[in-house]
Amino acid sequence: MTITPVNLSSTVADDEPPVSLWRDAWHRLLRNKLAVAGLAVVILLAFVAVFGPWLTPYDFLTQDLEARNQAPSLAHLFGTDDLGRDVFSRVVYGTRTAFVVAIVVTTIAVAIGVTLGAMAGFFGGLFDRIVMWFTDMTMSVPNLLLVVVINASLKTPITAWMEARYQATLNPFYRETIWVDFLLVFGSMALISWPPYARLVRAQVLSIRGRPYVTAARALGLTNRLILMRYIVPNAIGPLIVSVSAGLGTAMVLESAFSFLGVGVNPPTPSWGNMISDGLRVWQHYPHLLAAPAAVLGLATVAFSFLGDGLNDALNPRGSK
Amino acid sequence: MTAPEIQKPLLDVRGLTIEIETRRGPAIIVDGINLTVGKGETVGVVGESGCGKSLTMLSLVRLLPNKIKVKGGTAEFAGRDLLKMSKSELRQVRGGKIGFVFQDPMTSLNPVMRIGDQLCEPLIYHRNMSKADAGKRAIELLRLVGIPGPEQRITAYPHELSGGMRQRVMIAMGLACDPELLIADEPTTALDVTIQAQIVDLVKDLRKKLNMSVVWITHDLALIAGLVDRVAVLYAGTVVEDAPVGELFARPTHPYTRGLLASIPKLSDERASRLSSIGGTPPEPGRRPKGCPFAPRCALAESICHERVPVLEPVAGHSGHRVACFVAQRQLKEAA
Numbered sequence: 001m002t003i004t005p006v007n008l009s010s011t012v013a014d015d016e017p018p019v020s021l022w023r024d025a026w027h028r029l030l031r032n033k034l035a036v037a038g039l040a041v042v043i044l045l046a047f048v049a050v051f052g053p054w055l056t057p058y059d060f061l062t063q064d065l066e067a068r069n070q071a072p073s074l075a076h077l078f079g080t081d082d083l084g085r086d087v088f089s090r091v092v093y094g095t096r097t098a099f100v101v102a103i104v105v106t107t108i109a110v111a112i113g114v115t116l117g118a119m120a121g122f123f124g125g126l127f128d129r130i131v132m133w134f135t136d137m138t139m140s141v142p143n144l145l146l147v148v149v150i151n152a153s154l155k156t157p158i159t160a161w162m163e164a165r166y167q168a169t170l171n172p173f174y175r176e177t178i179w180v181d182f183l184l185v186f187g188s189m190a191l192i193s194w195p196p197y198a199r200l201v202r203a204q205v206l207s208i209r210g211r212p213y214v215t216a217a218r219a220l221g222l223t224n225r226l227i228l229m230r231y232i233v234p235n236a237i238g239p240l241i242v243s244v245s246a247g248l249g250t251a252m253v254l255e256s257a258f259s260f261l262g263v264g265v266n267p268p269t270p271s272w273g274n275m276i277s278d279g280l281r282v283w284q285h286y287p288h289l290l291a292a293p294a295a296v297l298g299l300a301t302v303a304f305s306f307l308g309d310g311l312n313d314a315l316n317p318r319g320s321k
Numbered sequence: 322m323t324a325p326e327i328q329k330p331l332l333d334v335r336g337l338t339i340e341i342e343t344r345r346g347p348a349i350i351v352d353g354i355n356l357t358v359g360k361g362e363t364v365g366v367v368g369e370s371g372c373g374k375s376l377t378m379l380s381l382v383r384l385l386p387n388k389i390k391v392k393g394g395t396a397e398f399a400g401r402d403l404l405k406m407s408k409s410e411l412r413q414v415r416g417g418k419i420g421f422v423f424q425d426p427m428t429s430l431n432p433v434m435r436i437g438d439q440l441c442e443p444l445i446y447h448r449n450m451s452k453a454d455a456g457k458r459a460i461e462l463l464r465l466v467g468i469p470g471p472e473q474r475i476t477a478y479p480h481e482l483s484g485g486m487r488q489r490v491m492i493a494m495g496l497a498c499d500p501e502l503l504i505a506d507e508p509t510t511a512l513d514v515t516i517q518a519q520i521v522d523l524v525k526d527l528r529k530k531l532n533m534s535v536v537w538i539t540h541d542l543a544l545i546a547g548l549v550d551r552v553a554v555l556y557a558g559t560v561v562e563d564a565p566v567g568e569l570f571a572r573p574t575h576p577y578t579r580g581l582l583a584s585i586p587k588l589s590d591e592r593a594s595r596l597s598s599i600g601g602t603p604p605e606p607g608r609r610p611k612g613c614p615f616a617p618r619c620a621l622a623e624s625i626c627h628e629r630v631p632v633l634e635p636v637a638g639h640s641g642h643r644v645a646c647f648v649a650q651r652q653l654k655e656a657a
């Protein structure tokens with residue numbers, strides 16, 4: 001008994017190698033000029049963030065009191081501030097701060113959001129209701145308020161405790177308070193950033209859960225874990241990538257906003273936010289102190305949103321024209 | 322091939338009842354179905370849309386959607402009741418002992434996985450194969466279902482294949498672990514006619530090669546005439562007639578079956594003649610008539626049909642032929 005060979009070769013182009021959805025999306029992304037421009041700026045900023053110390057002529061702390069409040073020049077590309085520090089160097093280090101905060105916060109938020117959202121959508125029932133209840137509750141609290149409360153209420157006791165430890169042990173480790181800043185910023189920002197990811201992923205999972213290929217996977221006897229990880233989450237990831245790209249930009253703005261208000265990264269660690277805050281006081285006299293960090297922050301935000309839009313069109317081609 | 326063995330059937334469904342939750346309360350959509358499938362036997366389950374064909378099959382491996390629940394009955398598969406198995410036992414049956422082929426090949430494959438990887442999944446999971454061995458078996462399976470150049474095809478994504486090719490991949494997935502029973506849920510509905518015939522021929526060959534039982538769900542009686550051994554005709558969630566395929570075509574007994582057969586157009590029909598059809602629509606769930614569910618549409622219905630529900634009873638003198646109809650049974654008796 002043989003199976004009649006049927007000529008099906010015309011159904012697939014034989015010479016072309018299979019194109020994965022991702023490569024397809026990548027090609028579509030490259031055709032979008034705005035998205036490519038956004039991607040280029042993002043890559044440039046990331047490069048600056050990583051190799052900052054080797055790019056800047058000055059340290060971000062070095063003060064040159066003889067050259068204070070200088071206008072931009074060849075020696076100081078973005079001029080100097082009221083303590084004679086090189087603004088260009090500080091912007092570069094601020095890029096580092098922005099990227100570290102954005103990446104760490106987004107990673108934590110995505111991890112929490114995807115796990116909770118995917119499980120809520122997949123299992124439904126009481127678990128779903130509890131997760132969504134937490135999500136709504138978190139979203140109902142104004143972001144800034146929550147972060148201000150967390151920082152204001154936790155920072156003083158932690159700093160006081162560390163100072164006490166230093167007095168007791170004389171261990172210089174306890175004098176390093178920069179990482180406390182970062183920890184509080186990471187924690188409080190992740191806390192307010194995960195709900196949108198959880199909602200997005202839950203909605204995706206709800207719509208994918210009923211697709212025939214999921215039923216087919218169940219009919220193959222696969223476990224829930226396998227189905228969730230290989231059939232549902234990979235199909236939900238397109239919108240998530242778009243959201244993450246936009247989320248990185250938002251996280252940078254958020255970090256700047258908190259630093260601007262004095263609840264984020266504290267001076268002297270450079271952050272675009274606290275530089276803008278400093279610059280705002282003297283902008284009538286020395287506009288470059290405000291212009292430089294604000295322009296870079298604006299550029300980064302715009303770049304991330306263009307990239308996000310491009311990714312959206314590339315990954316969800318049916319949604320665009 | 323010998324005739325199907327007379328011993329205990331492989332699948333024995335008794336009194337299976339399925340309910341759907343609606344806003345007006347629970348409504349019965351499958352009402353006490355009895356169905357047996359012997360070892361090596363191919364059974365066609367025929368009926369119009371919404372008569373409960375697919376739900377019956379999905380309920381066997383407990384894949385019913387949320388609001389639809391099994392309310393009663395048993396479904397013994399190789400001596401074990403599928404409806405009472407633990408989840409982990411059930412997982413061994415799904416894909417391992419019962420293979421499924423679904424209706425729509427365009428959406429039943431995971432779009433982000435290469436078809437080779439999808440084929441390997443049940444092998445790695447059920448057969449504990451290594452990735453390399455599973456890959457080799459995947460190529461064999463693709464060759465078995467008649468896909469040319471399987472070595473290249475395993476790296477293809479579903480969107481790169483035509484509907485017919487995808488359905489072949491689906492069949493290969495259903496067959497991956499040498500199941501004892503293959504349930505094909507309208508596998509040809511989404512395909513065009515020439516491809517339909519190819520798929521039917523393919524399953525016909527495979528079932529002999531692999532000595533498995535097949536349940537083929539369809540609304541197209543003519544398509545499966547040459548494929549199945551026996552046909553169960555479903556109407557509104559009950560089996561109204563059950564007979565060997567030749568017997569069914571030669572002596573359709575239930576008025577509904579007759580209507581179905583009459584609605585198949587024939588080449589000899591006059592060009593201008595209208596296609597024959599059965600008037601009316603099947604009852605909605607929750608609004609089932611009191612007596613025979615087909616009575617409101619039946620030209621032969623008598624008062625008893627509106628009062629009592631007929632049960633499936635053997636047709637005298639024809640072994641294996643059973644029908645659930647008061648009028649047909651009486652007419653047969655009068656003729657005898």
